[in-house]
Amino acid sequence: MINAIKNLSIEKLTQKLSASVVYAILSSVALNFFFQPGHVYSSGITGLAQILTTISYNVVGRNIPVSITLYALNLPLLILAWLKIGKRFTIYTVITVTLSSVFIHFIPSFTLSTDPIINAVFGGAVMGSGIGYALRSGISSGGTDIVSLYVRKKTGRQVGHISLIFNGVIVIIAGVLFGWQYMFYSLLTIFVSSRVTDAIYTKQKKMQATIVTKKPELVTKTLHEKLHRGVTVVNSAEGGYTHDNLSVLITIITQAEYQDFKYIMKKIDPTAFVSIAENVKVLGRFVEDEAV
Template identity: 60%
Template sequence: MANKFSAAVVYAVFSSFALNFFYQPGHVYASGATGLAQVVSELIVRVTGHNILPISVTLILVNVPLIALAWRGIGKQFTIYTLITIVMSSVFIHFIPVTTLTNEPVINAVFGGAIMGFGVGNAMKSGISSGGTDIVSLYMRKKNGRTVGTLSFIVNGVIVFIAGALFGWEYMLYSIIAIFVNSRVQDAIFTRQKRLQVMIVTQNPDLLVQKLFEKFNHGVTILNNSEGGFTHQKRTVLFSVITMYEYQDFKHVIAKYDPHAFVSISENVRVLGKFEEVDD
C-alpha cells in the first residue's frame, strides 16, 4: 500500500513538471488523457476567451467515465489507487506554476516526454495506473483478452492533429516527438505486457500452488521428485507464467509463504494457448 501511494506521488510530481515546465510553455501536447485535457482546455479558451476549465480540472473530468468503467470492470482496489493518482496529479498541476525554461520546442518535447514517460513507467511498475486509455486497455484485456492499441493510436492522432491546427503544423511534429520519447522511456522502465516465466524450487508446493491460483489464476506445472545436485534432497519444481504487472505481487507471495524457495525468472517469453491476465 505504501509503495503504491508513493508511486502515485512520484507520478503526480513528474507529470506536473512535464506539463507545466515543458508541454505548456512549448505548446507541446502529451498523449492520452493528459493530452486530451490539454485539447479541451485550450479549445474552451479559444471559444470563450477565458480559462474557465484549467487543465487540472479537465483532467479529472476526462477520467470520470473511465473511473466508472474501472470500478465496474477491473477492480475496486485498482480503481481507488488510479483515482488517487489522478487527483494528486491534478492538484500538483494546479499549484505548480507554468514556468518557461526554454522556448525551443524540440527541447520541450524531448524533456517533457522523458519526464512524463518516467512518471508513467514508475507508476505502472508499482501496479497503479495514471488513467486514460490505459483503463480501457486493461478492461478489454480482462474481458476478452484483446488489446486495444488502435484506441491509443486514434486518440493520440486526434490530439496531435488539433495541436497542429491550433498552433501550427510544426507543433504537431513536436507533439509526435514528445509522445514517442514518452513511450520509449515508459517501455524502458516498465512494459505491462511483458511475460515472465517463473521456475520455483520449493518444499511447500501445495501451499504455493494454492496461493498462486488465488492471486493470479494462472496455470502451474508441477514437477515432482526433483533432486538437488548438491544436497541430493527431493524438491518440487513449479513452472508458471506471469506478467510484469504481477511481478511485485508474485514476489510478495513467495516471500510470505515460502521465503526459502529458489526462484528463477526468464523475461520476454512467448505463450501459445490461453493465458488469462488478472489486473486487480
Template identity: 60%
Template sequence: MEKLVNKFSAAVVYGVFSSFALNFFYQPGHVYASGATGVAQVVSELVTRLVGHDILPISVTLFLVNVPLIMLAWRGIGKQFTVYTLITVFMSSVFIHFIPVTSLTNDPVINAVFGGAIMGFGVGNAMKAGISSGGTDIVSLYVRKKTGRTVGTLSFIVNGIVVFVAGILFGWEYMLYSIIAIFVSSRVQDAIFTRQKRLQVMIVTQNPDLLMHKLFERFNHGVTILNNTEGGYTHEKRTVLLTVITMYEYQDFKSIIGRYDPKAFVSISENVRVLGNFTEVSD
C-alpha cells in the first residue's frame, strides 16, 4: 500500500510540474520539450495551423500519443509498469488541460531554462519513485527487455525531429531555444536521478534461498553467495549475498527486503562500475 501511495504521489507531482513547465514557459515562449511532450506540441501546432483553430489541445494529443505505447507496454513490459505509466500520463494530461497557459516572460532564453529545469525536476522525481512518464521510455524498456540491448539513439532521433520542426514553425532561433530547454531538463533530471546509476548491495541474511528466489524473479541479475560468514557481535552464522542493481530498481529492491527479510542487514554502495554482462530488466 505504501508503495502504491508513493508512486501515485510521484505521478501527481510529475503532472503538476510538467504542466507548469509547458503552460508557463514552453508554450508562451514557443519552446519545445523532449520526447512525447514535444511530439504532442508539434502535432497540436500542426493541426491548429492546418485547420485554423485550436481543436486538438496538447493535453489530448499527449494522451493519444501515449496510447499505442501504453498498449505496447501492457503486452511486452508488464502490467504493473503499464498501470503506473497510465496514471502518470493521465495526471499530466489533466493538469496540462486545466492549468491555463500563462506568459510569465517574453524572454525565450528564460522560458527555455526555467521550463527545462521544472520539467527535469518532474521527470527525475518520477524516475526516482520508479515510474515512467511514458513516451520513448516505453520503447527503450521494451527493446531492452526483449533483446537486452539499449536504444540510446531513439531519444536523440525523436528530439532531433521535434527541434527541427520547431525551427520550421517558429524560426531557427526557436530550435536553438528548444535545444537549450532539452539540455537543461536532462541535466536537472540527472542531478535528481540517473536511471543507469549502479548500486552494489550486500545483504547479510539468514534467509538466502528465499531472497535469491525473489531477487531473481524480479530483476534477473546475478547474485554472489558468501557462505559461513559470522556476526562479529553475536557470532551467529549468516550468509552474505552480493548483487548489483540500478537506481531505477532500488524501490522494488527495498520492498522485497522489507517484505521477505526485514531483519536482514543491507549495505549499499553507489556509483559502482560494472565489467561484463549486466542486463536491466524492468517490469
C-alpha cells in the first residue's frame, strides 16, 4: 500500500513538471508566432507585459524584453499564491513562470500571418490550451490565473469567467494607449482563450462514485486520507448472483481527482464494482482540495 501511494506521488510530480514544459512551449508559441507579429495584446499579465514592453522605449530609451517584464509582474502574485493557495502549488508555478519566460526569450518571433484577426483567434486558442492544461495538471501559469484560482476557491465560479473580467480591464488599457482596434483584437483573443481554458480545465466538475466492495473500512480510510473525501456507507448489501455480504460506498470527487481515485481503487480493491456519474450537482458543504 505504501509503495502504491509512493508511485502515485511520483506520477503526479512527473505530470506537473511535464505540464510546466508544455505550457511554457505553448505560451511562447502564442506570443512569438501570433501576438507579437500580429500586434495583438494577450490576456492577463502577459498582455500587460506586452504593453509595458511597448512603452518602455519612451521611458528608458530601449524596449525591455517581454520575458523580463512578464517575470517581474508575476513576482507579487507568486507571493499571493504562497500565502493563500498553497506552497507546493507556488513552487510549481515558479517553475512554470520561469520556463515560460525562458522559452519566450529564446524562441524567435516568426510571422505566420499579418492578419490581426487570425493572430487573435489562433493565438488565443494556443494560449488557452496551455493555460487549461496547466490548471488541469494542478499548476498555474501565473499572472491573473493565480487571482482567478483564489477567487474560485471562495466563490466557486469558473476560472475562464473570472479571467474574462480581469482581462477586460487590461485590454481597455491597450485600447486607450494604442488605439481601440487593438482592444477589440485583444478581446477576441481573451474570449477564445477563456473558452478553450474552460473546455480543457474540468477540475471544478464533480463526479459521484458508487463503490460496491468487500473492504469498506480500508476503502473509506484511504479515500479520506489520500483524497480528503467523505464517504457515505450503506452496509448489509447482498450480491445478486454470489449472495456475498457487501457494502455500498458513495463519495463525491472532482474531475481532477479521478485518475488518483482510479489508481487507489485498483491498488486497494481491484475486485470492487465502481460506477461513476459525471457532472453531478452538489448541495451542501463540498470543499475543493488545496491546489498542490
